[in-house]
Amino acid sequence: MQLYLAPLQGYTEFLFRNAYARHFKGIDKTIAPFLPSGLGQTVKHQRIKDLWKEHNGLMPVDPQILGKSAPEIVPVAKYLFNYGYDTMNINMGCPIPAIRAKMRGSGILAYPEMVEMLLEKLFIELQNKISLKIRLGNESADEIKQLIPVINQFPIKELIIHPRVGTQMYEGNVDLESFSWCIENAKAPLVYSGDIFDLETFRKLQTQFPRIDKWMIGRGLLFSPFLPEILKRNDCGWVKNELNRFWEFHEDLEQQILTYRDRPKNQLNKLKEYWRYFSQAFQDSEYHFYQISRATDFDGFHTIVNKIKEKGEWRAGLTDTDHFNFVKSL
Numbered sequence: 001m002q003l004y005l006a007p008l009q010g011y012t013e014f015l016f017r018n019a020y021a022r023h024f025k026g027i028d029k030t031i032a033p034f035l036p037s038g039l040g041q042t043v044k045h046q047r048i049k050d051l052w053k054e055h056n057g058l059m060p061v062d063p064q065i066l067g068k069s070a071p072e073i074v075p076v077a078k079y080l081f082n083y084g085y086d087t088m089n090i091n092m093g094c095p096i097p098a099i100r101a102k103m104r105g106s107g108i109l110a111y112p113e114m115v116e117m118l119l120e121k122l123f124i125e126l127q128n129k130i131s132l133k134i135r136l137g138n139e140s141a142d143e144i145k146q147l148i149p150v151i152n153q154f155p156i157k158e159l160i161i162h163p164r165v166g167t168q169m170y171e172g173n174v175d176l177e178s179f180s181w182c183i184e185n186a187k188a189p190l191v192y193s194g195d196i197f198d199l200e201t202f203r204k205l206q207t208q209f210p211r212i213d214k215w216m217i218g219r220g221l222l223f224s225p226f227l228p229e230i231l232k233r234n235d236c237g238w239v240k241n242e243l244n245r246f247w248e249f250h251e252d253l254e255q256q257i258l259t260y261r262d263r264p265k266n267q268l269n270k271l272k273e274y275w276r277y278f279s280q281a282f283q284d285s286e287y288h289f290y291q292i293s294r295a296t297d298f299d300g301f302h303t304i305v306n307k308i309k310e311k312g313e314w315r316a317g318l319t320d321t322d323h324f325n326f327v328k329s330l
Contacts, residue, residue, distance in 0.1 A: 026228025
């Protein structure tokens with residue numbers, strides 16, 4: 001079994017990946033947050049800062065590119081290949097409305113002819129191995145039945161599927177029936193991605209999809225950084241005895257943010273963003289996050305965090321209701 005870290009824009013950049021790798025185990029590979037494609041043949045090295053070799057020695061990482069046409073994607077992909085990244089992931093799953101409206105991310109999934117044209121040109125012009133991260137469609141899960149025959153024409157390294165459509169964002173249930181159809185009809189190796197928040201859910205998915213041995217974890221890891229180890233150990237009872245690892249990781253992450261981000265206000269706001277997720281691992285999560293969100297400086301932030309460290313009660317995982325309420329609060 002292999003576990004992948006999902007590309008969460010604004011959260012799983014190298015500063016998070018490195019802090020995480022120093023304190024937790026269980027992740028075999030990560031897909032980096034997407035690089036926007038562009039027009040023109042010149043790619044500045046600063047543009048791929050998140051993928052600089054000096055930033056990525058602790059966790060295997062594949063780059064991801066967001067784009068809808070070969071002229072946008074090819075120059076960046078070639079630059080990455082020459083820099084040493086032999087695999088490139090194409091983002092066809094981002095559900096953000098502004099991106100979908102431009103036929104990028106999951107927006108391109110409604111146009112299988114565009115997908116076919118893009119992949120045909122990429123496989124002609126690039127040496128990179130290509131993986132795809134997709135959803136079941138943009139507006140309807142019926143779209144996947146038009147997409148899979150197109151994708152099957154190409155030697156895709158991996159097909160990472162989040163079993164929702166783009167218009168759902170992260171609301172509603174994952175469509176496991178449609179994912180099962182993909183297992184039966186897709187030629188590329190599949191990776192399941194979506195709503196893995198606790199051991200019980202994961203066990204059910206393993207039972208339902210015994211042919212899947214690669215799983216992608218995103219928000220579940222931010223809710224509880226212990227989750228990959230819990231899944232690989234098939235046990236969660238040990239976590240409360242090792243909570244010091246979370247706090248050591250938190251200190252490391254804070255140091256990374258202080259080192260690589262400018263201005264105290266930006267640094268503090270970044271930590272608050274992470275606590276929108278971290279707070280969910282504790283009882284009374286809404287209260288904890290409300291207190292943290294009101295901190296106006298690092299002294300106030302540290303006072304609140306230290307209280308959580310001293311008195312906060314860790315909980316095993318999110319229930320479906322917790323997840324629903326959290327998504328609604330975003």
